[in-house]
Amino acid sequence: MDIALLGVGHLGEAVLAGLIDSGLPPAQIWATALPAERAARLADAYGVEVGTDNPSAVAEADVVIIAVPPVAVGPLLSAIGPSLAPEAVVVSLAAGVPLARLAERLPPGTTAVRAMTNIAARARRAATALAAAEGTDLTEIEDLFDRIGVTVIADESMMDLITAVAGSGPAFLYYLADSMTNAAVDGGMDPVDARVLIDQMLLGACLHLQDSDEPPAALLERIATPGGTTEAALASLDESNVDEAIRAAVAAAAERGGELPGA
Ligand SMILES: NC(=O)C1=CN([C@@H]2O[C@H](COP(=O)(O)OP(=O)(O)OC[C@H]3O[C@@H](n4cnc5c(N)ncnc54)[C@H](OP(=O)(O)O)[C@@H]3O)[C@@H](O)[C@H]2O)C=CC1
Numbered sequence: 395m396d397i398a399l400l401g402v403g404h405l406g407e408a409v410l411a412g413l414i415d416s417g418l419p420p421a422q423i424w425a426t427a428l429p430a431e432r433a434a435r436l437a438d439a440y441g442v443e444v445g446t447d448n449p450s451a452v453a454e455a456d457v458v459i460i461a462v463p464p465v466a467v468g469p470l471l472s473a474i475g476p477s478l479a480p481e482a483v484v485v486s487l488a489a490g491v492p493l494a495r496l497a498e499r500l501p502p503g504t505t506a507v508r509a510m511t512n513i514a515a516r517a518r519r520a521a522t523a524l525a526a527a528e529g530t531d532l533t534e535i536e537d538l539f540d541r542i543g544v545t546v547i548a549d550e551s552m553m554d555l556i557t558a559v560a561g562s563g564p565a566f567l568y569y570l571a572d573s574m575t576n577a578a579v580d581g582g583m584d585p586v587d588a589r590v591l592i593d594q595m596l597l598g599a600c601l602h603l604q605d606s607d608e609p610p611a612a613l614l615e616r617i618a619t620p621g622g623t624t625e626a627a628l629a630s631l632d633e634s635n636v637d638e639a640i641r642a643a644v645a646a647a648a649e650r651g652g653e654l655p656g657a
């Protein structure tokens with residue numbers, strides 16, 4: 395399978411790094427990035443063809459992955475349309491750009507897929523959701539994204555919410571990591587020790603969560619020794635309405651998905 399990856403920015407580079415790390419032969423990937431200096435740097439770093447010309451990059455591709463900003467998706471699809479292979483599958487990673495918008499810009503015979511993934515693609519731990527028109531065979535695309543993490547098939551109506559929790563989701567955890575690190579350092583902890591301990595705490599807690607069949611709330615209770623430190627922390631979080639704040643943040647992200655200029 396030959397893959398074109400168009401617009402290698404923050405997310406595109408994470409996907410590229412993850413795919414290469416998964417053993418996908420670099421010769422199977424044609425990428426584009428702007429400006430030309432960035433394209434050259436990426437080509438050196440990953441050993442793949444990286445240019446700036448999107449129509450050339452897609453000419454041989456079976457699968458075209460679009461990782462440009464939402465506002466750039468429409469013009470990009472119009473530019474590559476005439477160069478696409480007759481049965482190419484075009485996968486857009488852009489937040490908020492509906493399948494219908496993708497399909498109307500693509501030539502007949504090509505397949506549009508909307509995907510939402512995240513920055514953990516770099517570590518091959520991405521959470522990806524795929525949506526496509528009913529009856530679309532997504533097996534090959536699912537296999538491709540399984541290389542960089544876990545993939546589910548979703549109804550398109552869920553994609554803005556999925557964008558909030560899976561696409562933007564890592565930022566919620568980095569926010570938590572930043573707040574905890576600042577609290578630790580402000581309290582006198584060595585910054586390097588704080589980073590090591592908080593990184594490992596998050597990693598260990600997430601692995602435990604993933605391994606467990608129990609809901610997060612049950613795992614949380616097991617840490618909270620009656621009358622102990624965790625209870626004090628949880629009471630403080632409740633007093634500050636943190637649950638409500640997180641729900642509001644998810645809702646704000648999902649709502650923005652529907653308002654993005656490429657939508
Ligand atoms: N960042 C993330 O974690 C996630 C992002 N996404 C989606 O991924 C997409 C990219 O986001 P992100 O990586 O954050 O954004 P970036 O701005 O980091 O990356 C987009 C890249 O595309 C380049 N670009 C723009 N137009 C073209 C073009 N016509 N041809 C080739 N390259 C082009 C940009 O170059 P230049 O800056 O020079 O214009 C930039 O390097 C967005 O649609 C976003 O919704 C989805 C999930 C997670």
Ligand SMILES: O=C(O)[C@@H]1CCC=N1
Nearest residue numbers: 489557558561562563
């Ligand atoms: O912030 C954004 O719009 C993109 C989509 C999900 C994560 N980053």
